[in-house]
Structure formats: C-alpha cells, structure tokens
Amino acid sequence: MSSTDAILVTPGQKDSFRQGTVPVIDEIGPGELLLEVVAVGICGTDAEICEGLYGQAPAGHEALVLGHESLCRVVQAGSDATGFKPGDLVVPIVRRPCPERCPACAVGRWDECLTGHYQEHGIKGLDGFLRGRLVLDADAVVSAPAALGEFAVLTEPLTIVEKALERALQIHTAPGHPQTGLVTGAGPVGILAALLLRSRGLDVYVVDQRPADSPKARFVESMGGHYIDDTKTPFEKAGPAGGFDIGLEATGYAPLVFRALSALAQNGVLALTGVTGGHHSLDIDVNLMNSTMVLENQAMVGSVNAARAHYERAVQDLAGFGVQFPGLLEQVITARHPLADFAKALQKGPDDIKTIVTLG
Ligand SMILES: [Zn+2]
Numbered sequence: 001m002s003s004t005d006a007i008l009v010t011p012g013q014k015d016s017f018r019q020g021t022v023p024v025i026d027e028i029g030p031g032e033l034l035l036e037v038v039a040v041g042i043c044g045t046d047a048e049i050c051e052g053l054y055g056q057a058p059a060g061h062e063a064l065v066l067g068h069e070s071l072c073r074v075v076q077a078g079s080d081a082t083g084f085k086p087g088d089l090v091v092p093i094v095r096r097p098c099p100e101r102c103p104a105c106a107v108g109r110w111d112e113c114l115t116g117h118y119q120e121h122g123i124k125g126l127d128g129f130l131r132g133r134l135v136l137d138a139d140a141v142v143s144a145p146a147a148l149g150e151f152a153v154l155t156e157p158l159t160i161v162e163k164a165l166e167r168a169l170q171i172h173t174a175p176g177h178p179q180t181g182l183v184t185g186a187g188p189v190g191i192l193a194a195l196l197l198r199s200r201g202l203d204v205y206v207v208d209q210r211p212a213d214s215p216k217a218r219f220v221e222s223m224g225g226h227y228i229d230d231t232k233t234p235f236e237k238a239g240p241a242g243g244f245d246i247g248l249e250a251t252g253y254a255p256l257v258f259r260a261l262s263a264l265a266q267n268g269v270l271a272l273t274g275v276t277g278g279h280h281s282l283d284i285d286v287n288l289m290n291s292t293m294v295l296e297n298q299a300m301v302g303s304v305n306a307a308r309a310h311y312e313r314a315v316q317d318l319a320g321f322g323v324q325f326p327g328l329l330e331q332v333i334t335a336r337h338p339l340a341d342f343a344k345a346l347q348k349g350p351d352d353i354k355t356i357v358t359l360g
C-alpha cells in the first residue's frame with residue numbers, strides 16, 4: 001500500500017482543512033478502477049464544510065478527504081470493468097445508495113433516497129477526490145469523451161441543472177415548447193443553467209448583481225442570452241412581457257425565489273436548486289400567490305443531487321456546448337490552483353465562476 005497527498009478536513013471544526021497523506025490501495029478487484037485525479041471543482045459546499053457547518057467523515061475516521069466535483073483518469077481497469085482502459089477520462093458519481101437499498105436507491109435513484117442514509121464523496125461518509133489516486137467501482141463513474149478534456153470537471157455541477165430542468169419539463173407539459181427561461185444567480189450553477197437552457201433553444205435571461213460590463217454579463221451575452229443587473233433594473237421589468245416559462249433558481253435567496261415565482265408566465269415552472277441556512281421572514285400575500293398559481297397552472301419544484309442518467313446527459317451536453325458556444329467553456333473555469341494552494345481555491349472573487357484544483 002502506498003500513499004497520496006490529500007486535502008483533509010475534520011467535519012464540524014472550523015478551518016481544520018490541511019494537506020496530508022492518505023493510503024492508496026494498489027491492488028484492484030475485478031470490477032474496480034484505479035484512478036488518478038485530474039481536477040476537482042470547488043464550490044460553496046466545500047467552503048461550508050471548511051467552515052465546520054457541514055460534512056461527515058467516513059465511519060471510524062476523524063477526517064474527511066474533501067472534494068466532490070471531480071474528473072479522473074483510469075490508470076488500471078479490473079478484469080470485469082469492461083469498457084474502460086488506461087487513459088480514459090471518467091467522472092465519479094458523488095452520491096452513493098443507502099445501505100438499506102431503499103426503493104429509490106434500489107433502482108439507482110439515490111438522489112431521491114428515502115432513508116437519508118445515502119453517502120456522498122467528499123461530503124457525507126465517503127472520502128472525496130482532493131487526493132492523487134483512489135480506487136472506485138467501475139459502476140460508480142461515467143465515461144467522458146477525451147475531446148472534452150479538463151472541461152469534464154464541470155459535469156457534476158451541470159448534473160444539478162440537468163435534474164432540475166428535467167423536473168421542470170416533467171411539469172411543463174402545456175402545448176408548445178417553453179420559449180423563455182429565467183436564471184437567478186450567475187454563479188457556476190446559474191451559468192451552466194443558462195448554457196443548458198440556451199442549448200435547448202430558450203430565450204434566456206440571467207439575473208445577478210454584477211454590472212452590465214462585468215465578465216459574467218459579457219459571458220451571458222456571448223451565448224445569445226440577456227443579462228440583467230437586478231440592482232439597476234428589476235428583472236420583472238427587464239424580462240419578457242408575458243413572463244418566464246421556465247425558471248431555474250440558483251441562489252437560494254428566499255426573497256428572490258418568491259420574486260421569480262411571481263415572474264412566471266402562464267403554465268410556468270420554477271425549479272429551485274439553492275439551499276440557504278438560517279431563517280428569513282417575508283411578508284407575502286399568500287392568497288394572491290395561491291390564486292395566481294392555480295389560475296395560471298404554475299408550479300414550483302425543488303431539486304437536489306442527480307442520478308446516473310443526469311451525469312450521462314451532462315457529459316453529452318458539455319460536449320455539445322463546446323460545439324454550439326465555441327470558446328465559452330474556457331471562460332467558465334476562471335481560476336486554477338495546485339493542491340498545495342487549496343486555501344486560495346476557497347477564496348472567490350465576484351467575477352469568478354468556477355475555481356478548480358488541478359492534480360494530474
Ligand atoms: Zn459542488
């Protein structure tokens with residue numbers, strides 16, 4: 001058994017992250033893959049774990065290896081790991097089924113786990129990917145085309161959007177394709193949501209608080225979308241007259257959630273992907289909200305995590321973005337740091353979209 005550098009954190013303990021080493025099993029079983037980590041995306045969940053707000057170490061361990069949004073390369077494939085060969089790019093699936101194999105997990109829908117005992121790499125009960133090498137079951141990864149290269153590290157955040165959009169479109173069954181999309185928040189999930197909605201042919205409006213000449217605004221405009229600086233013009237005024245058919249909420253800021261709901265069109269659906277802690281009271285006319293939602297066939301739906309099918313779709317869609325929006329994926333990854341500079345990767349500027357840690 002050898003060892004590999006890793007970023008470790010003691011869950012529940014603020015600023016406990018540090019670089020250390022963890023063992024690597026060199027012998028792999030028939031259905032397993034020995035992987036080297038190429039890159040890991042950093043997001044708000046990692047920051048929350050480092051703040052001690054969240055996270056759970058594997059059973060019997062004091063520390064958790066951080067990192068859940070990853071891209072890996074196959075070093076060695078077990079004899080039964082058919083379809084994989086050394087050099088292949090793969091994206092590990094973050095959430096794994098609960099030990100009870102509840103009815104949802106039993107059919108591969110760990111994202112809808114009924115016991116809550118699911119595990120998540122780098123978050124809950126399973127070590128993550130901020131380490132040089134690891135061994136995984138071949139059925140715990142999806143393949144990524146070589147041509148996608150480093151951009152495949154964006155797969156996991158895109159799966160969040162894939163599932164949210166799927167849920168919205170399961171409800172939005174009114175005749176005619178949805179025409180207009182609203183994305184609240186131009187962070188990584190919001191930017192990927194905008195790309196996905198544009199790729200589906202929607203007229204997309206992205207709302208944030210950065211100025212109209214900021215890189216995020218220019219990014220949205222270069223994909224053919226509309227950027228709205230909500231501090232200057234409320235998006236309810238700057239959007240389409242009839243409202244939005246599909247909304248993807250990526251901030252978790254409750255006042256924005258209800259503004260987005262009230263900006264929906266007839267038959268509109270708002271999918272929520274953002275979580276915020278604490279408490280926030282709002283004065284809302286719930287009679288009006290109820291009447292509007294009933295009379296206009298509107299829906300608001302929450303969406304968390306993703307199943308294998310969303311990973312497979314995300315990999316395909318990323319490849320499609322590369323063709324449809326040349327040069328734009330390059331602008332989604334705004335900062336790269338080596339493992340030794342992990343602390344820098346946690347610091348995010350207002351114009352940053354996705355920061356990644358590069359390993360191999
Ligand atoms: Zn994440």
Ligand SMILES: [Zn+2]
Binds near residue numbers: 101102106117
């Ligand atoms: Zn389950």
